[in-house]
Amino acid sequence: xxxxxxxxxxxxxxxxxxxxxxxxxxxxxxxxxxxxxxxxxxxxxxxxxxxxxxxxxxxxxxxxxxxxxxxxxxxxxxxxxxxxxxxxxxxxxxxxxxxxxxxxxxxxxxxxxxxxxxxxxxxxxxxxxxxxxxxxxxxxxxxxxxxxxxxxxxxxxxxxxxxxxxxxxxx
Amino acid sequence: xxxxxxxxxxxxxxxxxxxxxxxxxxxxxxxxxxxxxxxxxxxxxxxxxxxxxxxxxxxxxxxxxxxxxxxxxxxxxxxxxxxxxxxxxxxxxxxxxxxxxxxxxxxxxxxxxxxxxxxxxxxxxxxxxxxxxxxxxxxxxxxxxxxxxxxxxxxxxxxxxxxxxxxxxxxxxxxxxxxxxxxxxxxxxxxxxxxxxxxxxxxxxxxxxxxxxxxxxxxxxxxxxxxxxxxxxxxxxxxxxxxxxxxxxxxxxxxxxxxxxxxxxxxxxxxxxxxxxxxxxxxxxxxxxxxxxxxxxxxxxxxxxxxxxxxxxxxxxxxxxxxxxxxxxxxxxxxxxxxxxxxxxxxxxxxxxxxxxxxxxxxxxxxxxxxxxxxxxxxxxxxxxxxxxxxxxxxxxxxxxxxxxxxxxxxxxxxxxxxxxxxxxxxxxxxxxxxxxxxxxxxxxxxxxxxxxxxxxxxxxxxxxxxxxxxxxxxxxxxxxxxxxxxxxxxxxxxxxxxxxxxxxxxxxxxxxxxxxxxxxxxxxxxxxxx
Numbered sequence: 001x002x003x004x005x006x007x008x009x010x011x012x013x014x015x016x017x018x019x020x021x022x023x024x025x026x027x028x029x030x031x032x033x034x035x036x037x038x039x040x041x042x043x044x045x046x047x048x049x050x051x052x053x054x055x056x057x058x059x060x061x062x063x064x065x066x067x068x069x070x071x072x073x074x075x076x077x078x079x080x081x082x083x084x085x086x087x088x089x090x091x092x093x094x095x096x097x098x099x100x101x102x103x104x105x106x107x108x109x110x111x112x113x114x115x116x117x118x119x120x121x122x123x124x125x126x127x128x129x130x131x132x133x134x135x136x137x138x139x140x141x142x143x144x145x146x147x148x149x150x151x152x153x154x155x156x157x158x159x160x161x162x163x164x165x166x167x168x169x170x171x
Numbered sequence: 172x173x174x175x176x177x178x179x180x181x182x183x184x185x186x187x188x189x190x191x192x193x194x195x196x197x198x199x200x201x202x203x204x205x206x207x208x209x210x211x212x213x214x215x216x217x218x219x220x221x222x223x224x225x226x227x228x229x230x231x232x233x234x235x236x237x238x239x240x241x242x243x244x245x246x247x248x249x250x251x252x253x254x255x256x257x258x259x260x261x262x263x264x265x266x267x268x269x270x271x272x273x274x275x276x277x278x279x280x281x282x283x284x285x286x287x288x289x290x291x292x293x294x295x296x297x298x299x300x301x302x303x304x305x306x307x308x309x310x311x312x313x314x315x316x317x318x319x320x321x322x323x324x325x326x327x328x329x330x331x332x333x334x335x336x337x338x339x340x341x342x343x344x345x346x347x348x349x350x351x352x353x354x355x356x357x358x359x360x361x362x363x364x365x366x367x368x369x370x371x372x373x374x375x376x377x378x379x380x381x382x383x384x385x386x387x388x389x390x391x392x393x394x395x396x397x398x399x400x401x402x403x404x405x406x407x408x409x410x411x412x413x414x415x416x417x418x419x420x421x422x423x424x425x426x427x428x429x430x431x432x433x434x435x436x437x438x439x440x441x442x443x444x445x446x447x448x449x450x451x452x453x454x455x456x457x458x459x460x461x462x463x464x465x466x467x468x469x470x471x472x473x474x475x476x477x478x479x480x481x482x483x484x485x486x487x488x489x490x491x492x493x494x495x496x497x498x499x500x501x502x503x504x505x506x507x508x509x510x511x512x513x514x515x516x517x518x519x520x521x522x523x524x525x526x527x528x529x530x531x532x533x534x535x536x537x538x539x540x541x542x543x544x545x546x547x548x549x550x551x552x553x554x555x556x557x558x559x560x561x562x563x564x565x566x567x568x569x570x571x572x573x574x575x576x577x578x579x580x581x582x583x584x585x586x587x588x589x590x591x592x593x594x595x596x597x598x599x600x601x602x603x604x605x606x607x608x609x610x611x612x613x614x615x616x617x618x619x620x621x622x623x624x625x626x627x628x629x630x631x632x633x634x635x636x637x638x639x640x641x642x643x644x645x646x647x648x649x650x651x652x653x654x655x656x657x658x659x660x661x662x663x664x665x666x667x668x669x670x671x672x673x674x675x676x677x678x679x680x681x682x683x684x685x686x687x688x689x690x691x692x693x694x695x696x697x698x699x700x701x702x
Contacts, residue, residue, distance in 0.1 A: 028599075028600075033600070036601075036602065037342070040345070040346060043346070043349070047349055050363075050364060054356075054363060058630060059625050059631075060626070061630075062622055062625060063359075064356040064358075064361040064363055065363075067352060067618045067621070067622070068352045068363060068364070071348045071352065072349065074341075075342065075345035075346065075349060078341040078342045078344075078345055079342045081341075082336075082339055085338065089336070089601065091336060091339075091600075091601030092600045092601050093599045095599065096395075098394075098395025098396055099395065101394050101395050102391050102394060102395050102595060105390075105567075106391065106588060106591070109387075109567070109571065109588045109591075110588060112571060112584075113571070113581055113584035113585050113588065116575070116581060116584070117581050121572070125568060128567075128568065129564050132564035132567070133560060133564050136394060136560075137558075137559075137560030137561070137563070137564070139558070139560050139561065143561065147561055147564070147565070151564075151565055151568060155568070155572060159572065165576050166579055167572065167575060167576070
């Protein structure tokens with residue numbers, strides 16, 4: 001089950017350092033920091049529009065939109081401050097190659113959720129585990145197959161046989 | 172003193188065999204996840220929420236509480252042996268604990284941590300037993316105006332005192348408040364932010380947000396930056412401190428218990444602040460402060476006692492006022508709501524079995540922890556070699572299936588993935604998820620009580636200074652806004668100092684070739700969890 005290549009070893013070590021030195025992990029540029037503040041800002045502006053659409057009313061006779069409006073205004077203030085002070089941010093991590101792993105992880109989870117109601121949980125579960133262990137985790141064949149099969153069987157035993165949860169299943 | 176009867180009655184609940192088992196299961200699981208790199212207690216509790224659906228309310232909270240305070244202790248083990256604090260509240264323990272381990276006194280360090288945790292935890296439970304009913308009876312006089320102020324104060328304090336920058340925490344909190352408005356307006360039942368989707372018409376389930384942000388988000392983060400593969404695990408002898416160790420630590424344990432208890436009650440503070448304050452106190456009071464950082468046993472005993480005491484007392488605001496003091500307590504709040512129980516001043520009278528059952532379970536849980544920790548440390552340490560590449564897929568699978576079982580809804584599975592991505596991005600960009608979850612939980616309470624007070628006062632804001640309690644709370648809010656930056660600054664300075672000390676260690680005795688620490692001398696152990 002050892003890593004097949006030495007480059008992987010090096011990879012792991014580098015990432016280890018980043019993990020342990022989270023404070024000193026590679027910092028992102030100011031663009032990332034600004035973008036991360038811009039998103040809630042836009043959300044706040046959107047919230048204001050929706051709130052007015054819902055009807056604001058007055059303090060003594062509040063409409064459905066009054067409360068969301070108040071929050072949206074606070075959100076705009078807070079994220080605008082964060083945007084202006086983005087230069088001082090030292091807690092934004094750079095998106096390195098890890099983003100690819102995250103993207104694949106998310107895609108496989110979405111596929112899992114889409115397949116589950118169609119073909120039951122067994123095959124998607126097996127595939128999801130195998131994909132995460134073998135492809136994303138770069139583990140060996142043997143542990144990937146063993147863990148996937150055993151875990152799927154355990155889910156079946158626990159949720160279908162023992163708890164009778166109405167989880168879509170083939171068998 | 173008639174509450175003592177109820178208090179003793181709580182033991183009837185705990186001593187039921189099933190509940191004893193849940194308590195044992197909780198603390199064991201808590202220690203386990205405290206040791207294992209990756210998931211923190213907040214994530215674990217969030218992931219287990221669906222399982223607690225079918226349980227008795229008291230059993231569910233006993234289990235979850237066990238995980239919470241068990242994790243406090245588990246984090247210590249990695250802190251001492253590997254200089255990798257599992258929890259934020261154990262960072263400062265690494266300073267002297269790791270030095271002790273290198274001097275061959277790992278057993279003494281872990282043993283004193285166990286003893287200190289037990290004493291601190293127990294003293295805090297006694298405090299909780301007497302203080303909680305008092306606070307609850309006081310809070311019965313609270314009207315909607317007082318509740319709005321209290322909820323606001325809670326969100327403010329958690330945002331300003333938590334980890335990370337205050338402005339980002341404020342942004343996170345407003346996102347949580349906005350998410351809480353999704354669904355029907357509480358008064359007029361007009362649909363808000365549901366975009367015509369039936370699935371969103373009743374609002375977003377708290378479980379989804381907690382499991383997404385804490386569970387899936389943390390797993391995604393770990394996938395991209397896997398936690399360290401543990402190199403060699405240091406060997407250690409029996410985890411028993413000597414009589415001299417105990418004597419030397421007794422002052423630190425006594426002080427840590429008291430300061431930890433009071434700091435734990437404060438929202439936003441909790442275990443992390445308590446451990447930092449205890450370390451600073453011990454160093455200040457020591458006759459030879461230069462011993463600190465080189466393996467002073469008080470430097471382990473003080474913070475470890477304090478963080479356990481604080482973890483325990485942070486239940487007070489939740490159980491008596493219905494105001495969670497930190498992110499993990501927010502999830503506990505959610506767990507109670509799932510059971511149809513609203514935490515607040517009436518909890519003690521309406522559900523005495525839950526209230527006292529949980530408190531009394533902590534007495535038992537602490538004994539379990541003490542008994543378990545000493546013989547099981549060896550096993551827990553061996554578990555460190557379980558690979559994240561195996562653990563992550565299994566955790567994500569449990570999360571996905573768990574989410575589905577909540578409402579048998581595939582839509583919820585997609586929603587939890589979306590919140591997972593949001594949680595991952597927040598973690599990467601320095602936005603703490605704690606304030607978001609807390610604000611989401613308090614958002615409903617805040618809106619409802621705010622609108623009730625507005626109706627009572629015909630739209631006049633004067634209601635917020637109309638009673639002595641309201642005035643006190645308003646002053647506290649103003650103080651929090653004014654003083655929070657200063658307190659946050661002091662806290663960060665202390666954390667930076669801790670980091671700097673860990674960075675440039677005064678002495679590096681015999682090198683440990685297998686430890687990752689030696690290869691990367693510039694590292695600062697930084698916990699990856701939110702408390």
